[in-house]
Amino acid sequence: MKITITDKNKLMRYIKTILILVVFSFSFNTLFSQEWTIEDPDIVNPNAFNQETIDLGSDLYEANCKSCHGDPEKNNGNALLVPLPPDMASEILQKNSDAELFYKINNGNKLLMPFFSTSLGEEKIWQVVSFIRSFNPDYVPADFVEAEKTELALGQKAVIRIVIQDKEEKIYANALITEKGLDDVPIVNTELKFYVKRYFGNMEIGKAKTNDKGQAVIDFPINIPGDSTGCVDLIVMMSDNPEQVNAVVENAQICSPNIPINIFEKRVMWSENSRTQWWALLSYGFIVVGVWLTILYVVFQIIQVKKLSKL
Amino acid sequence: MAQSLPRDEAKKRLDKITTDLFRPIIKHDHISHLWVFILLLIIGLGLASWFFQIKNGLAVTAMRDHVSWGMYISNFVFFVAVSLIGSLISSIMHLLNIHWAKPVSRIAEQIAIAAVTLAGLIIITDMGRPDRFLNIFLHGRFASPIVWDVTVITTYMVISALLLYIPLIPDIALLRDRLKGIPNWQQKLYKILSLGWKGSAAQYKKIYHSMRILMILIIPVALAIHTVTSWLFAATLRPGWDTTIFGPYFVTGAFVAGTAAVIITMYVYRSRYDLQEYIHDKLFDNMNKLLVLVLLVYLYFNINEFFVPGYKMKTADGIHLRSLFTGTYAPMFWMVQIGGLILPIILLVFKPFRKPAPSLIISIFVLLGAWFKRYLIVIPTVQHPYLPIQNVPESFHTYVPTGIEVSVTLFAFASAILIMTVLAKLFPVITIWELAEEEGIDKDLLNENYDH
Numbered sequence: 001m002k003i004t005i006t007d008k009n010k011l012m013r014y015i016k017t018i019l020i021l022v023v024f025s026f027s028f029n030t031l032f033s034q035e036w037t038i039e040d041p042d043i044v045n046p047n048a049f050n051q052e053t054i055d056l057g058s059d060l061y062e063a064n065c066k067s068c069h070g071d072p073e074k075n076n077g078n079a080l081l082v083p084l085p086p087d088m089a090s091e092i093l094q095k096n097s098d099a100e101l102f103y104k105i106n107n108g109n110k111l112l113m114p115f116f117s118t119s120l121g122e123e124k125i126w127q128v129v130s131f132i133r134s135f136n137p138d139y140v141p142a143d144f145v146e147a148e149k150t151e152l153a154l155g156q157k158a159v160i161r162i163v164i165q166d167k168e169e170k171i172y173a174n175a176l177i178t179e180k181g182l183d184d185v186p187i188v189n190t191e192l193k194f195y196v197k198r199y200f201g202n203m204e205i206g207k208a209k210t211n212d213k214g215q216a217v218i219d220f221p222i223n224i225p226g227d228s229t230g231c232v233d234l235i236v237m238m239s240d241n242p243e244q245v246n247a248v249v250e251n252a253q254i255c256s257p258n259i260p261i262n263i264f265e266k267r268v269m270w271s272e273n274s275r276t277q278w279w280a281l282l283s284y285g286f287i288v289v290g291v292w293l294t295i296l297y298v299v300f301q302i303i304q305v306k307k308l309s310k311l
Numbered sequence: 312m313a314q315s316l317p318r319d320e321a322k323k324r325l326d327k328i329t330t331d332l333f334r335p336i337i338k339h340d341h342i343s344h345l346w347v348f349i350l351l352l353i354i355g356l357g358l359a360s361w362f363f364q365i366k367n368g369l370a371v372t373a374m375r376d377h378v379s380w381g382m383y384i385s386n387f388v389f390f391v392a393v394s395l396i397g398s399l400i401s402s403i404m405h406l407l408n409i410h411w412a413k414p415v416s417r418i419a420e421q422i423a424i425a426a427v428t429l430a431g432l433i434i435i436t437d438m439g440r441p442d443r444f445l446n447i448f449l450h451g452r453f454a455s456p457i458v459w460d461v462t463v464i465t466t467y468m469v470i471s472a473l474l475l476y477i478p479l480i481p482d483i484a485l486l487r488d489r490l491k492g493i494p495n496w497q498q499k500l501y502k503i504l505s506l507g508w509k510g511s512a513a514q515y516k517k518i519y520h521s522m523r524i525l526m527i528l529i530i531p532v533a534l535a536i537h538t539v540t541s542w543l544f545a546a547t548l549r550p551g552w553d554t555t556i557f558g559p560y561f562v563t564g565a566f567v568a569g570t571a572a573v574i575i576t577m578y579v580y581r582s583r584y585d586l587q588e589y590i591h592d593k594l595f596d597n598m599n600k601l602l603v604l605v606l607l608v609y610l611y612f613n614i615n616e617f618f619v620p621g622y623k624m625k626t627a628d629g630i631h632l633r634s635l636f637t638g639t640y641a642p643m644f645w646m647v648q649i650g651g652l653i654l655p656i657i658l659l660v661f662k663p664f665r666k667p668a669p670s671l672i673i674s675i676f677v678l679l680g681a682w683f684k685r686y687l688i689v690i691p692t693v694q695h696p697y698l699p700i701q702n703v704p705e706s707f708h709t710y711v712p713t714g715i716e717v718s719v720t721l722f723a724f725a726s727a728i729l730i731m732t733v734l735a736k737l738f739p740v741i742t743i744w745e746l747a748e749e750e751g752i753d754k755d756l757l758n759e760n761y762d763h
Contacts, residue, residue: 263445267450277454288466291466291528291532301520305508309506309514
């Protein structure tokens, strides 16, 4: 069969149309590729949700995920990709269940998101899931059993021992019940509030719940100025015991090298007094001196009135 | 000045004047006790709120990153404004020889003292760390309008105090000589403050001389205090503040607020202390005419302030003006402009409205309008910066004063009123020797028959 030029053109047009359709449907598919079918929605994370698994997951994330998804909480995923890979802390990602996250990492979506079932394997994928969950403050691990809150009995005394880790810039507070002749009992699952004593009031620097060892950790704001020796007084309170009737805080003074600036010391951001415009200084000085000399003259007149009374 | 009165008649008249004007000082009834008690109660509540604010920080106010000037700054501008009346009535009117204004000059000075004291104090309530007020003296920069403002407020406070005290000296001597049956401390106070006044011609000469100097001096200082206050706003680049007429705009607005405050005080003193004979209807009539005059001048400045940018509606100014004209602040804006400016002008043109009772009500509206006007000058502008407010919590966009702010504001008002109450309870509210002079009573009579 001989193909004429017109037929050839027709064919070319036909091929073009098909190509456009294919490309279009491909990109369409890419844009709306959020449909996933989860094989087993009931599987749970076999790892404990703790700092250890999170740290392991973090390393895996750096190596395998970051190039497309970017740094968590920074929304800096690879902008060349459509659709943009979501941020780990984003709501759209966090609303997935653990099983969904696992499935998606494991299988990929056959378009942009690759599958990791072979390269990472089940255990490591779960570690990545733990890492992802660490950006969700509302996340409750599946195996989470809320530790029973320690209630102080009448007459029991709580001691909060403060340990400061200079290098980590963290404050550890160990809350314990101490009774003579008995072992210390940790106060668990109790919120501690941390304050720093200032001139006029207490400034809250953080709050944290005690873990099963009775320990709560907060970051210490290292730039906080102390007194003349560079020390600040720390106040720790149990949130539901604000009067702190039966708690003693030990080692509550933190000494950092931040000695406040002497109030007479010069501190200038960018504009010094020496740079006042000469005409402004001259006008100001002239007016102030002139007015106050006049006032002094009037005061002198009043003194004269008193003197005249004695004549 | 009236014709000299015959000696006997003059003596009788002087006795009547002193009896009438000493009455507020002697009068200590339940109402005055209750009044002071209520004021102290409000002050106590306000001080407690202030203490709470110092302890917990400025977060207890509604001020945030963008609205960092709130109700406290409006209060400050309001009190500075009200204090300006001292210069208008006891200085400008005096120098112009307007005799009818003489009886109100002490009232005006009382208001000036009370208001300028509170203006200085209220600015400290706006500080999260009041101890840092010292920094203005330790590290103040002479190129900063804030340093000029602190200087000029202090100066004005001193001049106002002197201008209250110097005309008081002969009156304090009268109190010392004629007032019997008062507590010991009060007698001692009068004795010290009267400087052993004898009423000699040389002493009067010194008094006249000092008063004249202060009256001239206070005019530029008074203009400066409110012009510099306006520069705190006008020297920054913001829609609504970036205008050249802010100085005179503030000064004329100040005369409106102060005149209204004087009329209210006149009414209170008159009815409370039975001073109808001295604070008479004619005085109200004249004061209200003065109020119309200053209102008209202020209206003129308002037209300039809003018409010119309103005609152009430049981007940022347009957003700001729309919020005033038709937006969030429209109800307050039109209440202030109509209820505190246009309606009072129209009403006060008619004589019946210049009678004491109606003019009291009108003046209350004018004074309230003046306060809300300051609120409208300060807050809508900080909500509409040139660069849009972005990426901040929702609460940063709006500003509704908290109970703490309202309570501290009430403290300021109660304190100002308490200062005036104390002054009225210690010294005559009208200058007796000037009044005697006006009525043609020989000055010698004032100090006759009293040995000291």
